[in-house]
Amino acid sequence: MQLFYYVLIFFIGACIVSFATVFVSDFTHQQVWSHKRSNCDNCHNQIPFYYTIPIVGYLGAFGKCSKCNFPIKIWYPMSELIGGLMLLSAAIFSHSLIWFLTIFFSLTLLALSDFQFGYIYSYYYLPLIIPALLHFSQLYLLEGLFVYFLMYVFQITTKSVGIADVEVLAILTVLLGYVNAVYILFFACCLCLVVHFFQKKRSYRFIPYLSVATGIVYLIFID
Ligand SMILES: [Zn+2]
Incomplete structure:
Protein backbone atom coordinates (compact mmCIF):
# COMPACT_ATOMS: atom_id res chain seq x y z
CA MET A 1 0.00 0.00 0.00
CA SER A 94 7.85 16.72 4.68
CA HIS A 95 4.67 17.14 6.71
CA SER A 96 3.09 19.96 4.76
CA LEU A 97 2.42 18.51 1.31
CA ILE A 98 -0.24 21.07 0.23
CA TRP A 99 2.12 23.89 1.14
CA PHE A 100 4.93 22.27 -0.88
CA LEU A 101 2.65 21.29 -3.78
CA THR A 102 1.44 24.84 -4.46
CA ILE A 103 4.95 26.32 -4.31
CA PHE A 104 6.14 23.42 -6.50
CA PHE A 105 3.41 24.10 -9.08
CA SER A 106 4.07 27.84 -9.26
CA LEU A 107 7.85 27.41 -9.53
CA THR A 108 7.36 24.76 -12.24
CA LEU A 109 5.31 27.23 -14.32
CA LEU A 110 7.87 30.01 -13.76
CA ALA A 111 10.89 27.79 -14.48
CA LEU A 112 9.43 26.22 -17.65
CA SER A 113 8.32 29.59 -19.00
CA ASP A 114 11.71 31.16 -18.34
CA PHE A 115 13.53 28.12 -19.74
CA GLN A 116 11.50 27.92 -22.95
CA PHE A 117 10.67 31.53 -23.72
CA GLY A 118 12.99 33.67 -21.58
CA TYR A 119 10.14 35.53 -19.90
CA ILE A 120 7.30 34.86 -17.44
CA TYR A 121 3.76 36.07 -16.80
CA SER A 122 2.76 37.48 -13.41
CA TYR A 123 -0.20 35.04 -13.41
CA TYR A 124 2.27 32.24 -12.66
CA TYR A 125 2.73 33.72 -9.17
CA LEU A 126 -0.97 33.19 -8.36
CA PRO A 127 -0.69 29.62 -6.86
CA LEU A 128 1.70 31.13 -4.27
CA ILE A 129 -1.28 32.85 -2.63
CA ILE A 130 -2.22 29.45 -1.12
CA PRO A 131 1.04 28.79 0.80
CA ALA A 132 1.10 32.49 1.78
CA LEU A 133 -2.40 32.17 3.29
CA LEU A 134 -1.62 28.79 4.91
CA HIS A 135 1.40 30.22 6.73
CA PHE A 136 0.17 33.80 6.97
CA SER A 137 1.52 34.35 10.47
CA GLN A 138 4.98 33.06 9.46
CA LEU A 139 5.65 35.26 6.44
CA TYR A 140 8.91 37.19 6.26
CA LEU A 141 7.59 40.40 4.68
CA LEU A 142 10.34 42.79 5.82
CA GLU A 143 13.07 40.33 4.83
CA GLY A 144 11.38 39.93 1.42
CA LEU A 145 11.32 43.71 0.92
CA PHE A 146 14.97 43.93 1.95
CA VAL A 147 16.03 41.19 -0.51
CA TYR A 148 13.94 42.80 -3.26
CA PHE A 149 15.62 46.17 -2.67
CA LEU A 150 19.12 44.64 -2.53
CA MET A 151 18.63 42.51 -5.65
CA TYR A 152 16.92 45.38 -7.47
CA VAL A 153 19.95 47.63 -6.93
CA PHE A 154 22.18 44.71 -8.04
CA GLN A 155 19.98 44.27 -11.12
CA ILE A 156 20.05 47.90 -12.28
CA THR A 157 23.78 48.33 -11.63
CA THR A 158 25.08 45.05 -13.11
CA LYS A 159 22.25 43.99 -15.49
CA SER A 160 23.45 40.43 -14.81
CA VAL A 161 20.07 39.19 -13.57
CA GLY A 162 16.55 39.78 -14.86
CA ILE A 163 13.81 41.58 -12.94
CA ALA A 164 11.82 38.30 -12.80
CA ASP A 165 14.77 36.64 -11.01
CA VAL A 166 14.64 39.47 -8.44
CA GLU A 167 10.87 39.00 -7.98
CA VAL A 168 11.11 35.22 -7.59
CA LEU A 169 13.90 35.44 -5.01
CA ALA A 170 12.05 38.15 -3.06
CA ILE A 171 8.83 36.07 -3.02
CA LEU A 172 10.77 32.98 -1.89
CA THR A 173 12.25 35.11 0.91
CA VAL A 174 8.75 36.17 2.01
CA LEU A 175 7.70 32.50 2.15
CA LEU A 176 10.88 30.86 3.48
CA GLY A 177 12.89 33.60 5.20
CA TYR A 178 16.18 35.36 4.49
CA VAL A 179 18.49 32.51 5.57
CA ASN A 180 16.83 29.98 3.26
CA ALA A 181 16.85 32.54 0.43
CA VAL A 182 20.64 32.83 0.81
CA TYR A 183 20.94 29.02 0.65
CA ILE A 184 18.70 28.98 -2.45
CA LEU A 185 20.83 31.63 -4.16
CA PHE A 186 23.99 29.72 -3.26
CA PHE A 187 22.70 26.36 -4.59
CA ALA A 188 21.29 28.06 -7.72
CA CYS A 189 24.70 29.60 -8.47
CA CYS A 190 26.39 26.21 -7.89
CA LEU A 191 23.97 24.50 -10.31
CA CYS A 192 24.58 27.29 -12.84
CA LEU A 193 28.37 26.76 -12.53
CA VAL A 194 27.97 22.99 -13.03
CA VAL A 195 25.90 23.57 -16.19
CA HIS A 196 28.40 26.21 -17.35
CA PHE A 197 31.16 23.60 -17.03
CA PHE A 198 29.42 21.36 -19.57
CA GLN A 199 27.72 23.94 -21.76
CA LYS A 200 29.20 27.42 -22.02
CA LYS A 201 26.63 30.10 -22.79
CA ARG A 202 26.78 33.88 -22.57
CA SER A 203 23.56 34.32 -20.62
CA TYR A 204 21.58 32.08 -18.32
CA ARG A 205 17.88 31.89 -17.62
CA PHE A 206 18.11 31.79 -13.88
CA ILE A 207 14.60 30.89 -12.62
CA PRO A 208 14.99 27.14 -13.42
CA TYR A 209 18.10 27.12 -11.20
CA LEU A 210 16.30 29.04 -8.45
CA SER A 211 13.42 26.54 -8.63
CA VAL A 212 15.55 23.38 -8.43
CA ALA A 213 17.64 25.03 -5.68
CA THR A 214 14.43 25.78 -3.74
CA GLY A 215 13.50 22.08 -3.93
CA ILE A 216 16.96 21.09 -2.64
CA VAL A 217 16.92 23.66 0.18
CA TYR A 218 13.37 22.73 1.14
CA LEU A 219 14.25 19.05 1.41
CA ILE A 220 17.49 19.63 3.33
CA PHE A 221 16.76 22.59 5.62
CA ILE A 222 13.00 23.09 5.93
CA ASP A 223 10.47 20.78 7.43
ZN1 LIG B 1 5.74 14.19 -35.85
Whole structure:
Protein backbone atom coordinates (compact mmCIF):
# COMPACT_ATOMS: atom_id res chain seq x y z
CA MET A 1 0.00 0.00 0.00
CA GLN A 2 2.86 2.32 0.94
CA LEU A 3 4.58 1.52 -2.37
CA PHE A 4 1.38 2.30 -4.30
CA TYR A 5 1.14 5.66 -2.49
CA TYR A 6 4.74 6.55 -3.39
CA VAL A 7 4.28 5.52 -7.04
CA LEU A 8 1.12 7.64 -7.15
CA ILE A 9 2.88 10.69 -5.64
CA PHE A 10 5.78 10.28 -8.12
CA PHE A 11 3.28 10.08 -10.98
CA ILE A 12 1.41 13.19 -9.76
CA GLY A 13 4.71 15.12 -9.65
CA ALA A 14 5.55 14.01 -13.21
CA CYS A 15 1.98 14.91 -14.35
CA ILE A 16 2.22 18.42 -12.84
CA VAL A 17 5.42 19.07 -14.82
CA SER A 18 3.87 17.56 -17.97
CA PHE A 19 0.71 19.68 -17.55
CA ALA A 20 2.76 22.82 -16.77
CA THR A 21 4.86 22.29 -19.93
CA VAL A 22 1.76 22.23 -22.13
CA PHE A 23 0.05 25.03 -20.17
CA VAL A 24 3.03 27.41 -20.39
CA SER A 25 3.39 26.79 -24.12
CA ASP A 26 -0.35 27.26 -24.78
CA PHE A 27 -0.55 30.31 -22.50
CA THR A 28 2.35 31.95 -24.34
CA HIS A 29 0.71 31.23 -27.72
CA GLN A 30 -2.73 32.26 -26.34
CA GLN A 31 -4.25 28.83 -27.04
CA VAL A 32 -4.88 27.88 -23.46
CA TRP A 33 -8.64 27.36 -23.81
CA SER A 34 -8.45 25.53 -27.14
CA HIS A 35 -8.81 22.07 -25.45
CA LYS A 36 -6.60 20.36 -27.98
CA ARG A 37 -4.17 17.60 -27.11
CA SER A 38 -0.40 17.90 -27.54
CA ASN A 39 1.00 18.05 -31.05
CA CYS A 40 4.33 16.90 -32.47
CA ASP A 41 6.79 19.84 -32.68
CA ASN A 42 7.77 18.77 -36.21
CA CYS A 43 4.74 17.42 -38.15
CA HIS A 44 2.10 19.04 -35.85
CA ASN A 45 0.00 15.86 -35.88
CA GLN A 46 -1.90 15.17 -32.68
CA ILE A 47 -0.05 12.80 -30.36
CA PRO A 48 -2.15 9.75 -29.27
CA PHE A 49 -3.14 10.18 -25.62
CA TYR A 50 -1.19 7.10 -24.41
CA TYR A 51 2.04 8.68 -25.69
CA THR A 52 1.32 11.84 -23.66
CA ILE A 53 1.49 9.91 -20.34
CA PRO A 54 4.55 11.30 -18.49
CA ILE A 55 7.81 9.33 -18.95
CA VAL A 56 5.96 6.07 -19.87
CA GLY A 57 4.71 7.69 -23.10
CA TYR A 58 8.22 8.76 -24.05
CA LEU A 59 9.59 5.24 -23.45
CA GLY A 60 6.63 3.63 -25.26
CA ALA A 61 7.22 5.83 -28.31
CA PHE A 62 10.98 5.08 -28.17
CA GLY A 63 11.60 8.83 -27.93
CA LYS A 64 10.19 9.49 -31.42
CA CYS A 65 6.98 10.84 -32.96
CA SER A 66 4.91 7.85 -34.12
CA LYS A 67 3.95 9.65 -37.37
CA CYS A 68 7.16 11.30 -38.59
CA ASN A 69 9.85 9.67 -36.40
CA PHE A 70 11.05 13.12 -35.28
CA PRO A 71 12.97 12.76 -31.99
CA ILE A 72 11.07 14.07 -28.93
CA LYS A 73 13.17 16.45 -26.81
CA ILE A 74 14.85 14.47 -24.01
CA TRP A 75 14.20 17.27 -21.52
CA TYR A 76 10.45 16.48 -21.57
CA PRO A 77 10.85 13.10 -19.77
CA MET A 78 13.86 14.46 -17.84
CA SER A 79 11.85 17.38 -16.38
CA GLU A 80 8.97 14.99 -15.60
CA LEU A 81 11.41 12.66 -13.83
CA ILE A 82 12.82 15.56 -11.76
CA GLY A 83 9.24 16.69 -10.91
CA GLY A 84 8.26 13.16 -9.85
CA LEU A 85 11.36 12.73 -7.69
CA MET A 86 10.89 16.20 -6.11
CA LEU A 87 7.31 15.51 -5.06
CA LEU A 88 8.17 11.98 -3.91
CA SER A 89 10.98 13.34 -1.70
CA ALA A 90 8.60 15.99 -0.30
CA ALA A 91 6.03 13.29 0.49
CA ILE A 92 8.63 11.19 2.31
CA PHE A 93 10.41 13.96 4.23
CA SER A 94 7.85 16.72 4.68
CA HIS A 95 4.67 17.14 6.71
CA SER A 96 3.09 19.96 4.76
CA LEU A 97 2.42 18.51 1.31
CA ILE A 98 -0.24 21.07 0.23
CA TRP A 99 2.12 23.89 1.14
CA PHE A 100 4.93 22.27 -0.88
CA LEU A 101 2.65 21.29 -3.78
CA THR A 102 1.44 24.84 -4.46
CA ILE A 103 4.95 26.32 -4.31
CA PHE A 104 6.14 23.42 -6.50
CA PHE A 105 3.41 24.10 -9.08
CA SER A 106 4.07 27.84 -9.26
CA LEU A 107 7.85 27.41 -9.53
CA THR A 108 7.36 24.76 -12.24
CA LEU A 109 5.31 27.23 -14.32
CA LEU A 110 7.87 30.01 -13.76
CA ALA A 111 10.89 27.79 -14.48
CA LEU A 112 9.43 26.22 -17.65
CA SER A 113 8.32 29.59 -19.00
CA ASP A 114 11.71 31.16 -18.34
CA PHE A 115 13.53 28.12 -19.74
CA GLN A 116 11.50 27.92 -22.95
CA PHE A 117 10.67 31.53 -23.72
CA GLY A 118 12.99 33.67 -21.58
CA TYR A 119 10.14 35.53 -19.90
CA ILE A 120 7.30 34.86 -17.44
CA TYR A 121 3.76 36.07 -16.80
CA SER A 122 2.76 37.48 -13.41
CA TYR A 123 -0.20 35.04 -13.41
CA TYR A 124 2.27 32.24 -12.66
CA TYR A 125 2.73 33.72 -9.17
CA LEU A 126 -0.97 33.19 -8.36
CA PRO A 127 -0.69 29.62 -6.86
CA LEU A 128 1.70 31.13 -4.27
CA ILE A 129 -1.28 32.85 -2.63
CA ILE A 130 -2.22 29.45 -1.12
CA PRO A 131 1.04 28.79 0.80
CA ALA A 132 1.10 32.49 1.78
CA LEU A 133 -2.40 32.17 3.29
CA LEU A 134 -1.62 28.79 4.91
CA HIS A 135 1.40 30.22 6.73
CA PHE A 136 0.17 33.80 6.97
CA SER A 137 1.52 34.35 10.47
CA GLN A 138 4.98 33.06 9.46
CA LEU A 139 5.65 35.26 6.44
CA TYR A 140 8.91 37.19 6.26
CA LEU A 141 7.59 40.40 4.68
CA LEU A 142 10.34 42.79 5.82
CA GLU A 143 13.07 40.33 4.83
CA GLY A 144 11.38 39.93 1.42
CA LEU A 145 11.32 43.71 0.92
CA PHE A 146 14.97 43.93 1.95
CA VAL A 147 16.03 41.19 -0.51
CA TYR A 148 13.94 42.80 -3.26
CA PHE A 149 15.62 46.17 -2.67
CA LEU A 150 19.12 44.64 -2.53
CA MET A 151 18.63 42.51 -5.65
CA TYR A 152 16.92 45.38 -7.47
CA VAL A 153 19.95 47.63 -6.93
CA PHE A 154 22.18 44.71 -8.04
CA GLN A 155 19.98 44.27 -11.12
CA ILE A 156 20.05 47.90 -12.28
CA THR A 157 23.78 48.33 -11.63
CA THR A 158 25.08 45.05 -13.11
CA LYS A 159 22.25 43.99 -15.49
CA SER A 160 23.45 40.43 -14.81
CA VAL A 161 20.07 39.19 -13.57
CA GLY A 162 16.55 39.78 -14.86
CA ILE A 163 13.81 41.58 -12.94
CA ALA A 164 11.82 38.30 -12.80
CA ASP A 165 14.77 36.64 -11.01
CA VAL A 166 14.64 39.47 -8.44
CA GLU A 167 10.87 39.00 -7.98
CA VAL A 168 11.11 35.22 -7.59
CA LEU A 169 13.90 35.44 -5.01
CA ALA A 170 12.05 38.15 -3.06
CA ILE A 171 8.83 36.07 -3.02
CA LEU A 172 10.77 32.98 -1.89
CA THR A 173 12.25 35.11 0.91
CA VAL A 174 8.75 36.17 2.01
CA LEU A 175 7.70 32.50 2.15
CA LEU A 176 10.88 30.86 3.48
CA GLY A 177 12.89 33.60 5.20
CA TYR A 178 16.18 35.36 4.49
CA VAL A 179 18.49 32.51 5.57
CA ASN A 180 16.83 29.98 3.26
CA ALA A 181 16.85 32.54 0.43
CA VAL A 182 20.64 32.83 0.81
CA TYR A 183 20.94 29.02 0.65
CA ILE A 184 18.70 28.98 -2.45
CA LEU A 185 20.83 31.63 -4.16
CA PHE A 186 23.99 29.72 -3.26
CA PHE A 187 22.70 26.36 -4.59
CA ALA A 188 21.29 28.06 -7.72
CA CYS A 189 24.70 29.60 -8.47
CA CYS A 190 26.39 26.21 -7.89
CA LEU A 191 23.97 24.50 -10.31
CA CYS A 192 24.58 27.29 -12.84
CA LEU A 193 28.37 26.76 -12.53
CA VAL A 194 27.97 22.99 -13.03
CA VAL A 195 25.90 23.57 -16.19
CA HIS A 196 28.40 26.21 -17.35
CA PHE A 197 31.16 23.60 -17.03
CA PHE A 198 29.42 21.36 -19.57
CA GLN A 199 27.72 23.94 -21.76
CA LYS A 200 29.20 27.42 -22.02
CA LYS A 201 26.63 30.10 -22.79
CA ARG A 202 26.78 33.88 -22.57
CA SER A 203 23.56 34.32 -20.62
CA TYR A 204 21.58 32.08 -18.32
CA ARG A 205 17.88 31.89 -17.62
CA PHE A 206 18.11 31.79 -13.88
CA ILE A 207 14.60 30.89 -12.62
CA PRO A 208 14.99 27.14 -13.42
CA TYR A 209 18.10 27.12 -11.20
CA LEU A 210 16.30 29.04 -8.45
CA SER A 211 13.42 26.54 -8.63
CA VAL A 212 15.55 23.38 -8.43
CA ALA A 213 17.64 25.03 -5.68
CA THR A 214 14.43 25.78 -3.74
CA GLY A 215 13.50 22.08 -3.93
CA ILE A 216 16.96 21.09 -2.64
CA VAL A 217 16.92 23.66 0.18
CA TYR A 218 13.37 22.73 1.14
CA LEU A 219 14.25 19.05 1.41
CA ILE A 220 17.49 19.63 3.33
CA PHE A 221 16.76 22.59 5.62
CA ILE A 222 13.00 23.09 5.93
CA ASP A 223 10.47 20.78 7.43
ZN1 LIG B 1 5.74 14.19 -35.85
